[in-house]
Amino acid sequence: MKLDRRREFEANLEKEGLELETEDKSDSKDQKTYFLKIHAPWNVLATYADVLKIKVPFKTSDIPHGQDVPLEWLSRPLRLPEHIMRPQPDYFTYPFDKSKTDFFLITDKDTFFPPSTRNRIVFYILARCPYYKEGQKDRDKTGIKRLLSNGTYSAAFPLHDCRYWKRARNAECESERYNLYSHWAGFLCFYKEQPLNLIRKYYGEKIGIYFAWLGFYTEMLFFAAVMGLICFIYGLLSYDDNVSSKEICNADIGGSIVMLTLFLEIWKRRQARLEYEWDLVDFEEEQQQLQIRPEFEIRCTNKRLNKITQVLRNMNMNTISLIVACIIGVIAYRLAVHAAFASIIKDPMSKIQLVGRFITPQLATSVTASCINFVIIMILNFFYERVAVWITDMEIPKTHLEYENRLTMKMFLFQFVNYYSSCFYVAFFKGKFVGFPGEYTYMFGERSKLRNEECDPGGCLIELTTQLVIVMSGKQIWGNIQEALLPLMRNWWTSRKGRRHTENHNSRWEQDHVLLNFSQLGLFYEYLEMVVQFGFITLFVASFPLAPVLALFNNILEIRVDAWKFTTQFRRPVASKARNIGAWQEILNAVAILSVVTNAFIIAFTSDMIPRMVFLYAYNDDAGMRGYVNNSLSIYDISQIRPYNMPEERGDWFQNSTTTCRYRDYRYPPGHQKEYKHTMQFWHILAAKMAFIIIMEHVVFVVKFFVAWMIPDIPSDVKARFKRERYLIQEYLHNYEVERVKLQLSASFITEPQSELSLMTDKHEVLSECL
Incomplete structure (x- = not known):
């Protein structure tokens, strides 16, 4: 068969x-x-x-x-x-x-x-x-x-050029692969510019556009990393002058955002320049529509069943429901582990000593929960990738471009919920629905005894940072292991004898055959990895200014690992064209806009910046920030606590003489006519938070649109060169057609008089005979 x-x-x-x-x-x-x-x-x-x-x-x-x-x-x-x-x-x-x-x-x-x-x-x-x-x-x-x-x-598969590790002995053999390996794929070339024109010539425009975007993104990360590093160092140096931090860390008491606004606007200009230089300006309109997917030609009929759409919608809801279920499971784990840690510690003010460092129950819970959450994310990714591909295959898109754009949107939505949901929980939900002593809220009802999580005494910002560092760093480390070690090990296992023996014992096609196949979606996963990283460093950068620094070091390594992988570990992919980065452009733009909202809410609701500012300018009586911690704590009468909410009376900290406890909130004390109701300071802070969000969003969006208006998408010199090239093309075509017509006319002058003479002779003979 x-x-x-x-x-x-x-x-x-x-x-x-x-x-x-x-x-x-x-x-x-x-x-x-x-x-x-x-x-x-x-x-x-x-x-x-x-x-x-x-x-x-x-x-x-x-x-x-x-x-x-x-x-x-x-x-x-x-x-x-x-x-x-x-x-x-x-x-x-x-x-x-x-x-x-x-x-x-x-x-x-x-x-x-x-x-x-x-x-x-x-x-x-x-x-x-x-x-x-x-x-x-x-x-x-x-x-x-x-x-x-x-x-x-x-x-x-197409064949690579000759050997990449040594220049070809035969002068007729192309050595572009060797040049790419020598000047691009080596890690010691990390500070060098990328040979984009050679990448485009060898691999095609689509891969060339990817590396151009990745290189530009890494360049822009340098400026964001510098700003983030400055913010972090300033925070360390100003710690001794931060009165509220001292009060929180005092046992007697209890215990900047860098927006990549210019990134997309400047990339549009860089992309327009590449479109002109690589002859991609009219590609999408003219050529792409001709490249119909064979699957569409085979499977597409005149009628399309609505059942497919219904199945897809149900699958989307089911997969998202699975993500939500995993998030709830992690939250339940956090509650149970925190309760276990709290029960181990006899004295709530004591700490667990581990490897010379002190770890609080909140921090231990946050770290272990973040690690478990990262493992769950990696497992779910395996299933979501296949679900997204299966859904897109069932839709039978007409062209390759349409297929990739649809798959891109589905995959990113899955990844967005999968990667960022835990960070959104810590940033915007944890500690917001706790209640207060005597009126605590429970996750699964009072019988579950799983009280909704509270933030650390210093706030949820440190826990958000912990979550972000573990998930982001873990993903980058695991991604580099997958991209570098796995292809190397698989190729070694396939070739058995190692690459050094292939020169004398294998033909060129056999050398390429043992390499890994670069699938049609190989570049898609490279984009996805970087866009997910872009989300981490923009959506939550207010909580962790060093995120761009981690991303910068990762991307410097990423460029060279990808270059090494393409040049040495993968078969040569089929060259294809692409005018731009496709649907990823719109996704990046949406993430950048959403990041303005998320960072505004993080600053307003997750950090203590707004409460501190309100206290400083409205409630401090010219005493600076001294007394802020005491002002932010409310009082509760212990005698009013319900029996099942009553803390265990262990140790010396809980004496019979203790009649009140303190908790983080702005509520009236017991005995007040508005007992345990929110104070006016609470409403002042809430109004200040909402005002800050509205003002920050409007200012950033105005700046963003102003910058977009000031910076044209296409550089003026590119426009001028493009217009001149169009003019010259028309002129050369006109001259070519004129010369062609002249040649045809000159040829006709040679042949036509002879034919006319012959015709006249024939007519003369006929007339003579008639006469």
Whole structure:
């Protein structure tokens, strides 16, 4: 059965004009695997380049590439050699037309189309070629993807260049892979610029856009990291002057935000420049619509059942419900563990000594709960990824771009709830629904004895920071392990003998065959990882200013790990085009807007900034912050506590003479006519919090929109160059057509008089005979 499929498929490929060459299994390393090599001759490349409207050069560009930058010598150590940064000259390009081959700069047909374009065309044919016999029509028997899924073929991939660890001995062998490994994939190159043009030439525009975005994002993180580090250092240096912190830490008493506003606006300009330089300006409108997914052509019918939509909606609700259930489970764990720690400690004011450090029950509970929550997040990710792919497959999107955009939205929604829900709980819900002594609220009713969590005496901000550090750092560490160690170990296990032996004993296709396959969604997961990180450093940066610092160090490593992985551990992916980062652009914009709201609420409701400001300016009587802690604590009569809420009378701290206790809130004391009702100070603080949120959001949004208005999405020089290129293209096309008409006319002047003379002679003869 498989042999018949291969025979029909390969016969249809030859009908398309492709040239096939089979390597016998006896020549392979395992003596079991056949390798089928496919070559696309000029006629096939020209035909499909015309179909796909691939832009090719027709004249060397005479537009200056850039201007001299003042003090350029300062950036010289960061620069790469010119032949690496610009592996080919700039050209004016135009969509290929097979009928106008003399219009284009074709000096050598074998090298006119670069390898990335050739493998893109070949894969386009493979994805649409049927494997049923002539005369039959079976839409399900189409494309290399189905042949791979049913085991007819084991793999299909473009070949890498020659060796990456050593320059090729053969001068004719392309060495772009070696150049990428030497100047890009090495960790010692972390301070160097990325060779984006070489990445684009070797891997295609889609991968090139990803690394351009990742590099730009890392550059912008540097400024955010500096600001965050300044805020953190200032906090440490000003600790001794913080009266309220001293009071909280005194046993006798009880115990800046960096917004990446400019990031998206400046990235739009960088992206517009790349679109122009890489000929991507009109790609989405003209070419992308032609690249219909084979799955759509096979499975799509004129009618689409509404049952699919209903199933999808139910699945979304079920998966989100699963996330909510896990969050509730973690909350219940936190309550139970906190109660266990509290019962172990005889004296509530005492602490557990662990490895020379003192850990309170609240901190121990927070750390262990955050670790468990991180493990649950990693487990749920495994299921959510498959659910999102399954849902998107059922929708049968028409194009690859539409498929990726739909999958992107679904996957990010799952990841958003999965990663950020615990942080949202600590920031906005924990400690907000506790009640007060005698009227405590319980998670599952009073019988459960699981009282809703309270914040640490210093507030919930430190617990939010703990949650953020563990989840964010854990994700980054685990992600780097997955990206670096797992591919290395899997490739080692597959090759068995190690890469150093492959040079003498394996052909180029066998060397690539043992590498990992870079799936169609491989780049999707790279974007997802960075966008989730972007959410961490923007949504909750007010609680942990060092988040951008951690992200910066991670991304410096991430760029080189990804480069090393692409160059050495993965098969060469099929080149594809992309005009921009797609749906991720809108997601980043939405996260940036949401971050303004979340940080405003964190500052207002999670931190003590607003209560302190109200106390300082309205209730301090010119005494500074002295007495703030005492002012923020209310009084409760112990005799009014219900029996099951009564604390255990252990130790010396709870004596019979003690008649009152203190708790964090602004309520009237016992005996007051408004006993245990909120005081006016509570309402003043609440009004101040709401005013702060409204003012902060409006100020930030006004600044954001003003910056967006001031900074155009497309640089003026790019607009000018684009208009001039369009003008020159029209001029050259006009001249080409004029020359073409002249040649046709000159040819007609040579042939037409002879035909007219012959016709006149014939007429004369006929007339003579008639006369």
